[in-house]
Amino acid sequence: MCYGTLMSELSVEMGREPSPAPRQLPKEQLLKIHDLMLEGRVLEERLIRMQRQGEGYFWIGGPGEEAFNVCLGLLMKKGRGLDHDFFHGHYRSSGTLLAMGAPSIDALRQMANTKTDPYSEGRNFVGHFSKREWNVVPITSPIEVQYSIAIGTGIAQARHGGDGITIVTGGDAGSAEGDFASCLVWASRPMLPLPMLIVVTNNDWGISTPAESQHGEANVSDRGKPFGMPTAVCDGNDPEASWFAIQEAMDYVRRERKPFVLEARLSRLYGHSSSSGSNYVSEEVDCLDVIAERLERRGWRSKDETVAKRTELEASMQGWYKQVLTEPKPRPEEIWDYVFATENVVAQDAAVQSTEKTAGDL
Amino acid sequence: MATVVQAVRMALHMGEAHLGVTDIFGEDVGPPLGGVFTATQGLETAWNSPLDERGIVGAAMGLALAGQKPVAEIQFCDYAFNTIDLLKLAGNTYWACAGDWNVPMTLMTPVGAGIHGSIYHSHSFDAQATRLPGWKIVMPSNPRDAYGSLIAAIEDPNPVMVLLPKALMRARAEGPDELIGGEPDAKELRARIDAPIGDRSGWVPDWPDLALERVPEGTSATLRRGDQVSVVTFGRLARVAKKAAEELAGEGIDAEVIDLRWLHPYDWAAIRDSVKKTGRALFLNEDTEITNFGEHLIRRCCEDLFGDLRIAPRLHAGAHVPGVGLSEHLEDASVPTHDSVLRAIREAALAPEVGRSMRDVPRVERRAPTVDFSLDREALEGRVITHEVFGRSSRYRA
Ligand SMILES: Cc1ncc(C[n+]2csc(CCOP(=O)(O)OP(=O)(O)O)c2C)c(N)n1
Ligand SMILES: [Mg+2]
Numbered sequence: 001m002c003y004g005t006l007m008s009e010l011s012v013e014m015g016r017e018p019s020p021a022p023r024q025l026p027k028e029q030l031l032k033i034h035d036l037m038l039e040g041r042v043l044e045e046r047l048i049r050m051q052r053q054g055e056g057y058f059w060i061g062g063p064g065e066e067a068f069n070v071c072l073g074l075l076m077k078k079g080r081g082l083d084h085d086f087f088h089g090h091y092r093s094s095g096t097l098l099a100m101g102a103p104s105i106d107a108l109r110q111m112a113n114t115k116t117d118p119y120s121e122g123r124n125f126v127g128h129f130s131k132r133e134w135n136v137v138p139i140t141s142p143i144e145v146q147y148s149i150a151i152g153t154g155i156a157q158a159r160h161g162g163d164g165i166t167i168v169t170g171g172d173a174g175s176a177e178g179d180f181a182s183c184l185v186w187a188s189r190p191m192l193p194l195p196m197l198i199v200v201t202n203n204d205w206g207i208s209t210p211a212e213s214q215h216g217e218a219n220v221s222d223r224g225k226p227f228g229m230p231t232a233v234c235d236g237n238d239p240e241a242s243w244f245a246i247q248e249a250m251d252y253v254r255r256e257r258k259p260f261v262l263e264a265r266l267s268r269l270y271g272h273s274s275s276s277g278s279n280y281v282s283e284e285v286d287c288l289d290v291i292a293e294r295l296e297r298r299g300w301r302s303k304d305e306t307v308a309k310r311t312e313l314e315a316s317m318q319g320w321y322k323q324v325l326t327e328p329k330p331r332p333e334e335i336w337d338y339v340f341a342t343e344n345v346v347a348q349d350a351a352v353q354s355t356e357k358t359a360g361d362l
Numbered sequence: 363m364a365t366v367v368q369a370v371r372m373a374l375h376m377g378e379a380h381l382g383v384t385d386i387f388g389e390d391v392g393p394p395l396g397g398v399f400t401a402t403q404g405l406e407t408a409w410n411s412p413l414d415e416r417g418i419v420g421a422a423m424g425l426a427l428a429g430q431k432p433v434a435e436i437q438f439c440d441y442a443f444n445t446i447d448l449l450k451l452a453g454n455t456y457w458a459c460a461g462d463w464n465v466p467m468t469l470m471t472p473v474g475a476g477i478h479g480s481i482y483h484s485h486s487f488d489a490q491a492t493r494l495p496g497w498k499i500v501m502p503s504n505p506r507d508a509y510g511s512l513i514a515a516i517e518d519p520n521p522v523m524v525l526l527p528k529a530l531m532r533a534r535a536e537g538p539d540e541l542i543g544g545e546p547d548a549k550e551l552r553a554r555i556d557a558p559i560g561d562r563s564g565w566v567p568d569w570p571d572l573a574l575e576r577v578p579e580g581t582s583a584t585l586r587r588g589d590q591v592s593v594v595t596f597g598r599l600a601r602v603a604k605k606a607a608e609e610l611a612g613e614g615i616d617a618e619v620i621d622l623r624w625l626h627p628y629d630w631a632a633i634r635d636s637v638k639k640t641g642r643a644l645f646l647n648e649d650t651e652i653t654n655f656g657e658h659l660i661r662r663c664c665e666d667l668f669g670d671l672r673i674a675p676r677l678h679a680g681a682h683v684p685g686v687g688l689s690e691h692l693e694d695a696s697v698p699t700h701d702s703v704l705r706a707i708r709e710a711a712l713a714p715e716v717g718r719s720m721r722d723v724p725r726v727e728r729r730a731p732t733v734d735f736s737l738d739r740e741a742l743e744g745r746v747i748t749h750e751v752f753g754r755s756s757r758y759r760a
Contacts, residue, residue, distance in 0.1 A: 138463060152427065179416060182414050186412060
């Protein structure tokens with residue numbers, strides 16, 4: 001296929017509809033995305049409230065990124081080992097994990113730093129997921145390091161063949177770190193190009209610093225061009241634009257076994273984190289409004305049905321939240337657990353065979 | 363009879379052939395050069411990376427997470443400083459995700475002074491390395507230990523750092539204890555595993571059949587037994603200390619020399635038993651002296667062995683100056699030398715006992731040291747813990 005076409009189709013400017021006419025997802029698919037986006041938002045709002053009530057110390061998360069992140073999670077080839085996608089996310093990736101099937105209650109557990117938190121047993125901030133069963137490598141706080149670490153899973157998958165790929169995501173401001181440059185250089189080495197989907201979720205902010213004051217490049221993704229990588233910019237507030245952009249980028253990476261840089265322009269709806277107040281920002285586009293209006297316009301889900309769905313999810317969230325408050329905290333002596341491994345568990349994964357299909361195959 | 367660098371190469375070959383090593387990589391590590399010290403010549407899985415230390419450490423972590431078995435090299439430890447936060451991550455991954463992912467990677471890097479390497483080829487890394495919880499750290503001082511520590515590192519499911527004293531790269535065994543089981547003599551080995559000068563495109567090494575030997579983690583080697591003073595050291599200075607101790611025997615000074623080998627986990631039992639016996643401890647290494655690993659060992663001696671000490675434990679280490687200067691005068695004034703080590707051991711052996719020795723006072727049980735991983739968990743139960751997160755402080759009872 002001709003990537004010139006792909007590029008022009010995906011390089012839409014914010015607020016404008018792409019031309020030719022935007023592609024549509026089937027009803028069931030869009031409704032499923034909507035359900036997950038709603039759950040993601042309800043989850044984040046609950047997490048924010050827990051932090052405010054003193055049931056957690058710090059909140060950071062992905063409200064505003066649901067459209068893009070949910071599609072990313074649904075399109076992933078989920079599973080263990082080299083035949084599946086490796087995901088190197090960051091602290092705004094909750095929508096992706098939710099779409100992959102991670103239960104909301106587990107995020108609440110991490111917020112409440114309970115022993116039952118399956119991602120860190122009360123050690124790490126909320127949104128710092130880890131799930132070896134699905135190749136979700138541990139999310140860490142230092143910005144951009146995932147772009148260096150992703151090189152390694154990329155190399156293993158380049159050598160292994162098949163259609164498993166490495167997906168790495170991070171923010172726009174973080175792309176100034178050397179790790180982003182490392183990722184571009186290593187992913188495009190002539191001796192071994194890497195099957196890597198390099199994603200930048202661009203919300204135009206790094207905490208309080210506007211991107212325009214620090215970045216002269218027109219698009220962060222343009223930085224892939226001198227390395228010969230196809231690049232694209234998509235409207236990350238639009239679930240359908242996001243879906244097709246991710247799908248085409250993924251298809252390219254899976255098939256060609258080469259890197260692709262995809263930039264999603266999207267909103268940051270509750271500020272950076274609890275440190276900056278975590279209040280709703282009404283000036284930015286809300287992807288939930290975008291999808292709700294579209295569903296209503298197509299007659300697939302009315303505003304009332306959306307409200308009812310949200311209320312239902314809030315009730316479930318409330319139940320999970322109450323449950324989490326009863327769960328135990330880690331005990332002090334557990335600081336000594338997991339300092340050193342006695343077994344090489346990751347090596348057992350390399351051999352695991354394909355067991356699951358992607359939602360894209362449905 | 364192998365040099366240290368040949369021993370490293372043979373261990374890496376054993377790693378590829380028998381232990382599942384998938385990648386040996388770093389700057390100039392692959393063909394044609396096979397490493398600036400030739401440590402990676404002729405290896406099947408050796409490849410050149412971009413000149414990017416952060417990328418090297420990141421790639422090793424990612425390869426490990428993907429179930430591979432990487433051995434990464436940082437060409438000189440002097441250039442590892444921009445990787446510290448990735449090294450911290452490699453060390454904390456298993457802990458942070460509560461055991462979900464381990465990170466089975468080996469990182470090897472040449473360290474230390476002794477080759478007139480000036481400011482950027484003389485750094486030590488042991489003080490930095492031992493501040494990276496979650497890593498195991500080993501620093502061999504002879505060919506056999508270089509071979510055995512790499513094998514142990516490769517087999518370990520955790521990140522392990524192998525610090526190679528660059529001044530010893532061409533050093534050979536100084537006795538039967540330092541020979542690798544099954545190794546041919548020096549001439550034959552050179553012919554079989556050293557790449558030819560000039561065109562080497564068609565060359566393949568003829569690896570000798572070696573035993574799979576390890577330096578088990580946390581084990582030291584006592585290089586010389588003595589009753590009067592304990593010298594605890596590692597790496598390049600292990601040999602320096604041994605020679606100095608042998609010379610001092612002629613003066614009637616009987617020094618015990620312990621080559622620690624593993625800096626983490628380290629052989630506290632060996633240090634303890636020796637210091638209890640001699641009552642005099644000298645810690646010897648070439649990293650800068652402020653916040654030095656030897657200082658930790660001194661602290662532990664003071665806390666755990668106070669009643670056994672005849673003099674205050676001592677440290678002989680690098681001067682806390684910004685670099686090791688090129689001129690011989692500057693280098694010798696910056697890091698321990700044969701002469702300074704000789705003096706330091708002599709002084710520690712002969713220093714008068716300070717104050718009233720508590721050696722003969724009945725011993726009281728002392729609390730378990732907090733760094734000991736074998737810490738009795740039960741002892742912690744019920745203790746009040748205060749912790750701070752982002753300025754809030756909360757106290758609770760376990
Ligand atoms: C290496 C590093 N430097 C600084 C920080 C503190 N910090 C946390 S988030 C952030 C801004 C990141 O902005 P961006 O990459 O655009 O991601 P966004 O939060 O906007 O999604 C900073 C500076 C950090 N976590 N890591
Ligand atoms: Mg940003």
